[in-house]
Amino acid sequence: MDVHNAFLHGDLEEEIYMQLPPGFKADDPSKVCRLRKSLYGLKQSPRCWFSKLSKTLLAFGFKQSYEDYSLFSLIEGNICLHILVYVDDFIIAGNDISTIHRFKKYLHKCFKMKVLGKLKYFLGLEVARGPEGMFVSQRKYTLDIIAECGLFGAKPSPVPTELNQKLALAKGPLLTDPGKYRRLVGRLIYLTFTRPELNYIVHLLSQFMQKPLEEHWVAALHVVRYLKGCPDQGIMLSSTADLTLTAYCNSDWSACLLTRRSLSAYIVQLGDSLVSWKTKKQKTVSRSSAEAEFRSMADATCEL
Structure with a gap:
């Protein structure tokens, strides 16, 4: 589900004034507007919106997770309902359809909501359902990484790292543009959400963010060439x-x-x-x- 104009639902706790918007004619040019709701662009807006959303979910009976504050859970007997929040997007998972429908009606009363259907794509994660379970991958995200590095025409590598590679003892010239190395390693870190086999090499590459060498950049590109051979690999969550x-x-x-x-x-x-x-x-x-x-x-x- 998605919330329309989420930040406009937030309640301000302090007095905030703004200049009159362009095109508004006033008798006194020194007049200003006092905000009753948080607007987009205010630093307080995300915090005000999440506070309003948290109070709304807690009033329904949810409990906020201490491990992840964006996760809310409702457990009543054999009924389980979980809500995962990312700004104004919700993932709803539960084992009782009637409770999910009741919760949707409750959200529609509180906010202007849009139902996006079954979960298929969320923050780069692709979800496919079948009789055997759910398959989660980051295929499109992986292809974007390969395209950004310009390695669509490169030969795929069978393994993500070379045997006995000693990156800690690497010697050579510094990378002229360390920003591209940091961006690539950062994207590979996000890719480990569905690619456990990358954990080891990404852990090594992330140790050289401050002063990457040319050899470190070559090792990072080696991981991308490995991804070219298996871009659609992911995690299978079995239903049986x-x-x-x-x-x-x-x-x-x-x-x-x-x-x-x-x-x-x-x-x-x-x-x-x-x-x-x-x-x-x-x-x-x-x-x-x-x-x-x-x-x-x-x-x-x-x-x-």
């Missing part, structure tokens, strides 16, 4: 899997050649569906491979 949590963790002892810190990695599955994954450098130096493995296991246990 059992609700059993399974986690796998691993570590790479002293993987960082500069700090000698190890890498922790884990994935978590709900049945056959992959729901969480992470690759991150450990905060302290592990004195043995067993110690590094235990730290990785602790991270996976906390995620569970």
Whole structure:
């Protein structure tokens, strides 16, 4: 669902005045307008709108998540309803159609809403439904990355990184335009939402944002050439899997050649569906491979 003119619904808590709009003729040129509602362009507008929306959802019975403030959940017996908010766009997910319809009517009474139908595309995420479940990918987003780098005609790479590549010890000239490197790595970070196999190499590339070298840029382009061979890969959320949590963790002892810190990695599955994954450098130096493995296991246990 989408809200029309969302910021105009916000209530101002302080007095704000503005000059008369162009074309408005007044007897006294020193007169000004006092705002009754938040307008687009005010710094307070997003905060006022979200405050108004939060009060509206809480009045319906929702509870706001402490892990993600944009997530609201309603649980009444066996009925579950979840709302994910991005400014003025809502994703509604639930297991009871009548409750969803009742909530939609409630929103129409509070705001001017537009129903966009079943979720297909949201913030670069493409959702496809079938009898086997839901498939989430970022195909269009991936193709945009390939096009921006000008590698549509390049030969695809079978793997995202070369074997035994030591980017931390790279030596060579600095990249003349570090902005393009930062933009590409930033887009690759967003791509890891549906591409777990990129976590390791993107984690390495993101360590050289301040002063990237030419070799780092070549390694980033190598990832893009890998994406060219499989742009539509994503996450399959099965509809028939059992609700059993399974986690796998691993570590790479002293993987960082500069700090000698190890890498922790884990994935978590709900049945056959992959729901969480992470690759991150450990905060302290592990004195043995067993110690590094235990730290990785602790991270996976906390995620569970």
